[in-house]
Amino acid sequence: MNGLGMARRWAGFGLAVVVVALALTALPALAQEAAKEPTYRSFPLIGSRLAVWAVAQLHLNFAAFILGCPIFAVIIEIIGWRTRDEKYDWLAHEFVKLTFAAFSTTALLGAFLLFLFVGYYPKFWTYMTSIFFPTYWVYALLFFVETFIVYLWYYGWDWLSGPRKWIHVTLGVLSNLAGTAILVVANSWVTFMMSPAGVDESGALKGGVWAAINNFTWMPINIHRLIANIVFGGTIAAAYAAFRFLSATTDEERARYDWMGYIGNFVALSAFIVLPFAGYYLGREIYAFNQTMGITMMGGFMSWLWIIQAILIGILFLGSNYYLWLGMERIPGSERYRKFVPPMLLILTIGFMVWATPRSMVITLDEARAMGGTHHPFLGFFGVMSAKNTVVNLMILTTFLSFVLYRRANRVSVKSWVGTGMAVQWAAFFVAAAVVVFYGVYGYFVESIVRIGFSVYQVMAVLGCIVLVMALDIPMFKGARSTGTIRWGTIAPRSQYVLILLAVTFTWLMGLMGFARSGIRQHWHVYGVLRDTSPEALTPALGYAANMITIVTIVFFALVSFIFWLGGLSERGKAQAHGHAAPVIAGGSHGED
């Protein structure tokens, strides 16, 4: 790396540290000042709410990326370390490079968000400070720890190689622990706003701050965001690889970024499969905290939001599977499994349609009379949770099957028990599907409180199937005969657009879910405790929210593209950036990828 690049990176580090130090030292004074200030101020032109919305969404996008990406980067680094396969080490370094480039931007956006709160919502911020001030110090301390460790991790890549690699891997693990700790501290603030705990009717803290931190939605959001960050990091990294693939001028480069895109998508897909379960947990805790909030979220003015969510998730499922099916075309021997694609596509399509079916529709009186009510006599049956839980579990099973087929596409097991093993695997799929369908149908005949419990059985059946199939698959294909090496770089270019589609869709979905999380508070800053009395207290309709989400997502991708371009400037034309030779990937799968 040249001196200019190094200086620029350290300048970014210095800037991030200065911003946090300034914010930390200014906080008490600003909060005290805010106590004397008006309740609200108006941000010029766009208003305070839109300003906070835009900056918060951007900050969360960047934060999700820099927290999610290192989680799988360190796992890939460990794989490379233990297998002594240089290409994994290169890939881990590539992922961390992307994280690193976005690091100071995340900090700057966080500081900007803080200033918006202090300046434009001073009373709200004073109140939050009265509850959470001790955690501000913890947050700042963790940020310093995270920053130092990540810089050491990145810049120490060569220095801590060879026999000292374990130290380097430890740094990667520690940076993830610090990053996750930052996430859970910040989550305590935002979840308190949704489901306040530990305060009396006037909003004053009753006991210690822990009661406010450990509110109903804190742990579910921690889990949900942690998983979602991995998905997000994977999709963004895969989209970056797709862009590099499409821009590549040599076969070698194309193969390298084809492989990187595959890994990014694999990471995203693996985490994405369990994300709906984390969503159930979060939903259940919202209902446990306040039935009215839960019902407003699912059946009130936000009910149509879940139809949009279903469409987006359906596109993610279809896109991920389509990418795997396209990928199989570059694997010799995969022809055996192509017959499974049409039925899998059928299940995914039907699942998509059922999930996107609304329960009741906003229609005119004449239309309602013609239909016999607001619920369609036939399609209305697919609009309830029983149907939706069933199809999402079937879609997860189908996606998992796609992955299993992809995994074994160029391999033939040589184990003597392969017949029995495969029979058990297929049986596991059918039993799981039967359990899912059984409880889905049975759910129509029981009370809602019983029906909610059925989703746990459905989830357990799917997870059990995944665990059992993989437990058999790994030993069954160990030392398998190869039918040919994967021809990395020969995948159809349209597959790379699928990766871009996944990244854009998931980013948009994050914005939508952020709106849902924030919007269910309606006209409350802190639900039931601190009312939003500003002129902007109304919760906008979905169209307005979608316009806003799209604008912010465009800004996010523009910033990310610029930052990645900037980050790569110093390495342009250098074959061995950071001393890491880009590996030759083409045809190098050795049956293990």
Added chain:
Amino acid sequence: MRVPVGVKASVFALLIMGSYTYFANSIPQIESKPPQELSLEGGNVTPAQLVKAGEEIFKTKGTCEICHRIGQAGTRAPDLAGVGSRAATRKPGMTAKAYLIESLIQPGAFIVPGYPPIMPAVDKPPIGLNRSELWALTAFLESLGSTVDVKLDDIPKTAGAAAAGGGATAEVKIPGDAKAGEQVFQGKGGCIACHKAGKIGASPVGPDLSQIAKIQTPDYIMKKILDPRGMGTVAGFPPGVMPPTFGQTLTAKEYTDLVSFLLTLK
């Protein structure tokens, strides 16, 4: 001409986001507006007006319709058709209106068999109905199968006390002089021509403001003086009577003094 990859990828991403945005704009657009405070204290409200106001609360601020239906059994909460007469039979020795009021502010006191105990106290945040709104809502429920006989005094004085949910921002200090504001009320403002305020005034043209600070927020009072139409008309009074010109005729000091005076009326 070869189109750069960056341009193709950007156009592709824009098309994706554009399609999501188009779809989100093509479905029903429902906003969630902050509920308006309703004040009926001191007003001459007929039972019919009370029931109408209560029905509005049932459908909006009370959020009752999320679980309850009228004439249709729900899985979460009982059908309210005929509840006005049925309420008298729920608890021995308890009148229909007493049962209905108890159901609203202490919903856990009696659970209708077969339903989960999920109803929140509607006079507490986040729903936070005030006494006037509880009165109107009770009247509406009585009207479903019975006659309306509930009075404001039937609603406990403590009900709705925590409705505002102001938390740390509840306290508002107006830099005005309440004594000077009383002079504005009686003099330049001409408020006394229509409103009663404690011992001052007796005209029934507008609502009695003797307890306005107790039942309304400072925000409402300030806005109502400047924009009386925009803030709605109290049930039972003719709309459009209150002049919309106080923002021009009163000085800033007179305005803050007047607000300070009104905030002493508890």
